[in-house]
Amino acid sequence: QKEEDAGGGGGGEGSTLRTDFRPLAHWDPSIKTDASGNARITFKLPESLTTFRLMATAATKASEFGMAATDVVVTKPLVLQQALPRFARLGDTFSAGVLISNQTGTAGQAVVKATPEVIRSVGTRSKEIELEAGETREVLFEWSTSEMGDANIDFAATLGAEEDALRASIPILLPTTRTTTATLAQTDSTANESLALPQDRISSLDRLTATTAGTGLVGLGGAFEYLFEYPYGCLEQRTSRIRPLLIASEVAQAFNLEVLDGDAGDLIRQWLSDLDSFWDGTGFSLWPGGRYHPPYLNAYVLAALAEAREAGYDVSEVLVDDAVRAVESMARRRSAKPAYYSQRSWRVSRAFMLYALAKHERILEDEIATLVRDELEQQDGGSVESVSYLLRTLPLAESALLNSYRERLLERLRSTITIEATTAFASLANDQDYRWIYSSTNRATALAIAALAETAAGDDERLIVQRMIRYLLSKRTENHWASTQENIASIEAFGSYFRAYEQLDPDFDATISVAGSQVLTESVRGRSAVASSRELDLTAHANSTEVPIQLSKVGRGTLYYELVVDTYTTQPLAALSSGLSVVREIQRLDDAGRSVGRPTIVGDETVVLDAGQLVKVTVTLRSQADRNYVVVDDALPAGLEALNAAFDTSNREQTRDSGTSRWWGSFNHSEMRDDRVLLFADYLERGEHTYRYIARATTSGSFVYPPLQSELMYEPSVTGRTATGRLSVRPPNPSE
Incomplete structure (x- = not known):
């Protein structure tokens, strides 16, 4: 049966706000029939206005099997469907809204209103449009993002006596980029280090890892x-x-x-x-x-x-x-x-x-x-x-x-x-x-x-x-x-x-102090090829841009230490190459997959596309040495959607140039997610490596294009990234 309870306000007096859009309406693993072979169950459908397929399979004690399916259409005279991107990032401005369908049988003027939470509207929150009988049109509102979280937008529409309302959700993600800095040194008495922390960072994610040892040959053996x-x-x-x-x-x-x-x-x-x-x-x-x-x-x-x-x-x-x-x-x-x-x-x-x-x-x-x-x-x-x-x-x-x-x-x-x-x-x-x-x-x-x-x-x-x-x-x-x-x-x-x-046999006590407060004490007695590693708390320094660290040693031998600091920032970043270098290139395509115009290097200039346009994204990674366990994180802007060549729904002609041509010493695994494309190489030969995939511009607006970043999974200080870029997607031309 169709759910009748109102889900909240947003559509005017007496309106029903649809909020339940579960893709699976009901599943029951075991239903017993009566003696005649009949069974009856009751469940409530989600609030989607769509076609639901009911499917059942049956089995008898005699190992007889059967199945049946039927469709159930749920609709209304006036129907709203959300038309939002899958996500947005802080700093995005874009156009998005709903599709409205007039199934009343007569033409009329529809009024569509939007009420946001977390996300900020730019301009009007109410629009009036003329709808012919049987017509579906897109109604867009302007939005900007200034805080993270799950943003809700309540859309409500009326056309004469008919109405519909729904709640759409969109996650607002941080366009974060991790920055890892590391210091490796040794001291025979006392060493003073100063950790520089970015001013515009998310301090709650700060992490400091300190590793100490009595030898530079940590891990020897094998x-x-x-x-x-x-x-x-x-x-x-x-x-x-x-x-x-x-x-x-x-x-x-x-x-x-x-x-x-x-x-x-x-x-x-x-x-x-x-x-x-x-x-x-x-x-x-x-x-x-x-x-x-x-x-x-x-x-x-x-x-x-x-x-x-x-x-x-x-x-x-x-x-x-x-x-x-x-x-x-x-x-x-x-x-x-x-x-x-x-x-x-x-x-x-x-x-x-x-x-x-x-x-x-x-x-x-x-x-x-x-x-x-x-x-x-x-x-x-x-x-x-x-x-x-x-x-x-x-x-x-x-x-x-x-x-x-x-x-x-x-x-x-x-x-x-x-x-x-x-x-x-x-x-x-x-x-x-x-x-x-x-x-x-x-x-x-x-x-x-x-x-x-x-x-x-x-x-x-x-x-x-x-x-x-x-x-x-x-x-x-x-x-x-x-x-x-x-x-x-x-x-x-x-x-x-x-x-x-290392002729001296180590025998000492070591201490680490952060901003004058002792946070770690270690004793080293004799040689050992095993190091001691601890994660130190930096929450007390959330407002600091510089944290002094003192490492002291009392006794015989040398204290070897490593300090690794991970920070995250939402600010635009410059390109970086520390052992790895990466480039992301965007090539516009026509509907047949042919190149149109010159390619654009993301970060060097704003990428400008038309809504609906196909592009070929080429990721290039260069390494001066053979590497193990390399990851490339190609974070997508909200206005661009990667097309997965493995899906039957993807156009084979459009995605034929996806992937990499190398089968050894390069990328051996990839994942396409809503907000990023991930590439992995268990073993990466030195030199240049490329990976290509097809994407489509889906939402008009101006979007943050996060840096393309690569790093060694077990040694993230060996890294490379592009500069932060922008993507501008122009709305479709109404005359076309």
């Missing part, structure tokens, strides 16, 4: 286990297995890391014994009996032989002498680049060979100097791995000539490092030929850490190195890195960092 559990076979993998036991045993002992079940010495001696099967008299091969001698591999094994000898193991001097001569021959033949090596790969290989030779006290000064000059002359910045190996060679060479290049090499290395909030990484040229020498951004970052820690262990480099270590630790999957080379390079880097900066 890589050791990976190297021992990997199904080894080739010489590179076998060598990677034993090197942690040679170069990072002190790190493992300091942090109580279990790196091996059994005798490490037996494993190293077995590796030394097996080397003969990979040696054919002129070089090492990847596999026993092989005849090809990769230069990088030979340098790698030669360096490991030096580390084994330094650790006190009995190394075959005959094999070492032969290997030194073989690697020296390769290094001296500057033009003997393997055909499949790029010039960068060859420079890295030669630098590594010269470093490995220096570890055996074989210094090729002329070759080192020539390669240093060649690297410094590279206009593209050269190779971070080559520079790292050369820097580490200088202190071994003890040469005044070579040492004169130290500062220039350090400057070149620093120029390859990209700093992003609390992380940093070494930028590796996108050279596909690097795969022959196992290169990656993670390995390059690890090698740069070792070079800085071993050759420039000052306070400035220490902070950069800490950020690089955080970057490496954030790039692990299941607690280790992607390859044996990445794992061993990271372990070597951690060993260099540990020897340079």
Whole structure:
């Protein structure tokens, strides 16, 4: 039956205000019939003036099934239907109202009135229109938004003796954009930080997270286990297995890391014994009996032989002498680049060979100097791995000539490092030929850490190195890195960092005070690869734009800390690029999906569309490094609706260019919601990524176009956004 109770005022004396617009009128999972197979139920319909479909299914004890359906039309002589956008944002002005249908059978003058709550009307709240019999017309009112919440508008209409009234609701959303700032530092006594908070922010959403530790190697582990559990076979993998036991045993002992079940010495001696099967008299091969001698591999094994000898193991001097001569021959033949090596790969290989030779006290000064000059002359910045190996060679060479290049090499290395909030990484040229020498951004970052820690262990480099270590630790999957080379390079880097900066066993008490009030106390007793993290309350500083924080430490060791502040603002924002950069482009389309006019970059200028017009939205994301777990949040203006190509109701011709053409290393999941389009990438390769979707301008008015924002889900300080924009939708031309 139809609900008859009045829902409130708004339509004049005696009017019924319709407020119940539930899409599902009734559902009953189990109804028993009488002996004749009949059943009767009663329920009240929602107040929508529409066609309801009644559907029933039946089953008997004998497993007989049936179904039936019928339609019920609910209408009135005068009918109102809401015509509002799905949402609005603070700062919007727009035209919206109702559709009015005259089903009385005679023409007449209708009066439509609007009574708002929360939302503000601009201009008249009452309009008179002439309606022919059977005619439906749109009646629009002007609105503006100045406060958030669920806005209600009561619309009431009369035409002669007939009337209708309904309550329409529209959520007013905050066009909020989260801003994350982070500080990573350390102190040996007391540090004073000042947190800058935006003036025009929503202070109730402020959040401060403080993380403290007694080491910069928080999260260490995993890589050791990976190297021992990997199904080894080739010489590179076998060598990677034993090197942690040679170069990072002190790190493992300091942090109580279990790196091996059994005798490490037996494993190293077995590796030394097996080397003969990979040696054919002129070089090492990847596999026993092989005849090809990769230069990088030979340098790698030669360096490991030096580390084994330094650790006190009995190394075959005959094999070492032969290997030194073989690697020296390769290094001296500057033009003997393997055909499949790029010039960068060859420079890295030669630098590594010269470093490995220096570890055996074989210094090729002329070759080192020539390669240093060649690297410094590279206009593209050269190779971070080559520079790292050369820097580490200088202190071994003890040469005044070579040492004169130290500062220039350090400057070149620093120029390859990209700093992003609390992380940093070494930028590796996108050279596909690097795969022959196992290169990656993670390995390059690890090698740069070792070079800085071993050759420039000052306070400035220490902070950069800490950020690089955080970057490496954030790039692990299941607690280790992607390859044996990445794992061993990271372990070597951690060993260099540990020897340079963390020789003292921490034993201290730390306190954090916010604006003079102590809010956190922590005790650090001995080394631990686990940090302590707390969320601190900022409600007492709702009216502040700057909050002083003091971190103090009493006792032995260094306090490492990170402060992350999240704030939200409704004010227009400028574009930002902190590790990620994004662009949103709007291209107008005709009804066939063809481009019309030039595209518009949102944020650079106001996007102007006609009501009903189709557009193609192109989202472009650029990243300087490979990333994991990236989200792109494309918040929509209230006057624009995204068309989902997955729905049968969407025009296939209009949405044929939606989505992304890449299937790996890019966006692998998307969601279309009323107020935004969300893109996700579990793994994002460095470079440029695009996603396209079709949208339609639905409501005339002037709307806030929120920034397009991207961030790492587990490291939101790596982020990028466009500037806040505006969308102007012109009403349809009555003459068309």
